[in-house]
Amino acid sequence: MTLEQGLFGFFALIAVASSVLMVTRKNPVISALFLVLNFGALSGIYILLRAQFIAVVQVIVYAGAIMVLFLFVIMLLRPEKEKSYFKERPQAKFLAIVIGLLMFAQIIYAVFFAATGKMVDDARRVEIGTIEYIGRELYTTYLLPFEAIAFVLLTATIGALVLSKKKLD
Amino acid sequence: MIPLEYYLILSAFMFVTGVAGVLTRRNAIVVFMSIELMLNSANLTFVAYSSFLGDVVGQLFVFFVMAVAAAEVAIGLAIIIAIFRNKVTINIDEINILKW
Numbered sequence: 001m002t003l004e005q006g007l008f009g010f011f012a013l014i015a016v017a018s019s020v021l022m023v024t025r026k027n028p029v030i031s032a033l034f035l036v037l038n039f040g041a042l043s044g045i046y047i048l049l050r051a052q053f054i055a056v057v058q059v060i061v062y063a064g065a066i067m068v069l070f071l072f073v074i075m076l077l078r079p080e081k082e083k084s085y086f087k088e089r090p091q092a093k094f095l096a097i098v099i100g101l102l103m104f105a106q107i108i109y110a111v112f113f114a115a116t117g118k119m120v121d122d123a124r125r126v127e128i129g130t131i132e133y134i135g136r137e138l139y140t141t142y143l144l145p146f147e148a149i150a151f152v153l154l155t156a157t158i159g160a161l162v163l164s165k166k167k168l169d
Numbered sequence: 170m171i172p173l174e175y176y177l178i179l180s181a182f183m184f185v186t187g188v189a190g191v192l193t194r195r196n197a198i199v200v201f202m203s204i205e206l207m208l209n210s211a212n213l214t215f216v217a218y219s220s221f222l223g224d225v226v227g228q229l230f231v232f233f234v235m236a237v238a239a240a241e242v243a244i245g246l247a248i249i250i251a252i253f254r255n256k257v258t259i260n261i262d263e264i265n266i267l268k269w
Contacts, residue, residue: 008171012179019183019206023190028198035202038183042209045179048171049220054212054228061235066205066242073246074198077253080260082196100189107181111174120223122170128225134232137225149236156240163247 014041039063050125176217183210197259
């Protein structure tokens with residue numbers, strides 16, 4: 001087993017376990033912290049895929065900014081007892097498991113019949129993951145989407161301010 | 170080198186977990202976090218294909234998905250706070266004024 005395989009197994013195990021724990025924990029604060037762990041593990045997997053820029057942005061934007069926002073809102077709101085969905089509907093549990101497995105099988109089926117095309121060598125993978133390469137593409141070919149996304153963020157900021165005002169005029 | 174399928178299976182598992190969270194949890198914030206999980210599993214697929222096919226567009230798309238997710242979280246959490254201010258609950262079973 002090479003180091004890369006070992007690291008992949010380690011990060012994948014953390015990602016799987018933390019995603020399951022995130023969904024099943026009752027306390028939303030603990031859920032949020034498991035989601036942060038999941039994002040950290042994903043960042044490690046991005047490094048294994050040689051996508052350095054995305055890995056760093058994942059930690060800064062997702063684990064840093066977005067999850068802090070989540071934690072702030074959780075602590076602003078009064079924690080309330082969440083009733084278990086399956087306690088009232090015991091027959092739904094069986095159905096949910098069957099549907100979940102079916103969906104998983106469907107995606108796995110799609111994965112193994114996916115047209116994967118030609119694989120590239122490692123030098124190319126390292127090259128496209130650098131911030132230099134991504135930045136050049138972003139500011140030339142994809143300039144218009146980049147400007148559009150800036151506008152989306154501005155709109156979201158104004159929208160959040162308006163929505164959280166005490167009284168709407 | 171780890172085969173592409175491993176990344177895709179991990180992504181599929183995370184996506185299905187996120188779907189299960191959205192369908193079974195009743196706390197609006199946890200439902201929201203499950204949606205983030207699904208977005209991230211899609212991002213993993215994008216980056217995996219981008220890296221294996223040597224095409225940078227997948228990683229650019231992930232960049233855009235992150236920006237949209239940030240915008241979505243800002244708006245969504247503002248909506249949740251506004252709902253909490255009016256109904257003093259974020260249980261999505263009790264927020265049903267748009268249902269008929």
